[in-house]
Amino acid sequence: MQSRNLFQSDFCEIKRWAINLTQQEGGSKGYNDCFCLVFVHSGRFAVELATQPYELYTGHVVVEKADYAYKLRPSTGVCSIFNFSASFYEQFIEEYGLRHSSFFVNPNLLTLSLTTSPAIDYLHHQIVHNLGQVGKLEVDCLVVKLVRLVVERVENRPLAELATPMVKSFHLETIEQAKMYLNSQFNQDISLVDLASHCCVSPFHLSRLFKECTGYSPHQYLVAVRLTHAEQLLRQPTLTVADVCYASGFNSPEHFAAAFQQKNHLSPTQYRKQ
Template identity: 30%
Template sequence: MQADVIQLYKSSLCTVHDFLCRCTECTVSKTEWQETFSIAYVRKGNFEFKVFRNDLDAHHGLFLVCKPGYEHRVGHVHDLPDECTIFSLPAENLESFKGQTNEFSWFFNNPDIQSVLIKATPQTEYLHHIIFCELAKSRHDALLIEQLVTNLLLMVVSTGDPQVHPVLSYKQKKFYLPIIESVKYYINDHFTDDISLTELAGIGHLSPFHFSRLFKQLTGVTPYTYLLRVRLTQATLQIRNTHLPITDIAFSCGFNSLEHFSASYKNIYGKAPSQLRV
């Protein structure tokens, strides 16, 4: 398998790599050794991750979680190259990480499970988006990067058992997932705007009705719910890490009233935004 693997960040806490497939034909890689615990977000494309007798169908919208110390192979599903962001923890940090993830003990304590796919959520995809954009800058704020990475990895595994994700057809993965990728990226980059369904559908040259149905099929949520949860995730980061008034945070994250923000926040998280600062 031909690929560019670019180190984006490295510290005693974690390493982040950008994996860019460069294969020109569908092949299966040679056996590779998984040296560290890693969580990879599939930004683009689709591939089969082969561990022992398990073939995991990895594609955009999923996180691939891998234990260290196992062999695997990777096979192409179609001619669209895959791109992944790979977060790796050194061995000295893995035990500490396990101690924070009781919901994921079924994975760590079962020697018959080496890798698993976890469905991404709007929250985890937005956190990944922030991290990836920060790492594209010429200078990094190490504390910010490591705090965001820690939040992301813990959030990915906090779901407990892997969420059931829909089995996608070849046509959906090759032709429709790239459209959804582009729409998600647009939402993550423009969530403060007053985004319309027609605007999002236009990115994929689809009718609003077709797009809305397709987005729900492939993500499990409506476009509005995805946008709302991105806004709430950004608001949570600001509430926890700044001293800005709650009202200012609400408007800066795209909400048009404090009442709407507070009601949405309590509906999703079960408590008022102000309680994060108590």
């Protein structure tokens, strides 16, 4: 089995497993010590999770709670694994009101295999195929959204929204702090946890509240600020497009050009010439 780390943030680690276990090898044992989500990319997996046998293939996600032994049976395939910190797990249990969930509070239920939805498949694809090309905040926001969709699948219901007019009014200061932080630190690789810690709220709460109050996700707002700054810098003839890209907080000229084109319907070079 080959394991490769793809991404590490304050609350999430993403790995890629490539498995090719033969009958002669007889399988492989391990121990899961954290809440995680497992998505199958290709192939077919035969596994025992907490003594529960599973046959997994594309279109499946496995939701796993912490502290149980597993065994990989002879099989071949590739999967991605999202491991989450204990504090993140506690926060989303609290934030999404899962203290009475039939799965999350039952100590005898440690794993659950679900079929994915097109929305889940899309978000998973966007995350794993854009790692290294986009910033931490975008990945973090997508991961939080992915977790929400999977949990809704587990619970078989939409998760409640808390951002009523009263809640919005009460948390206006939080949104003001978040916007000030994004406007002053836009050229840094900000994570969702960085932003939430600055505002003294949980990442889940901030992500939902920010969207409800501004109409943008934190990442969408950050990109808009970066693009506005880039437009100003492009008026300075001494700066190259690459200089503008990095000075505005983008970590890839290709990603910068695509985002700029989407907003302005012009490339950065065309915008500069007009």
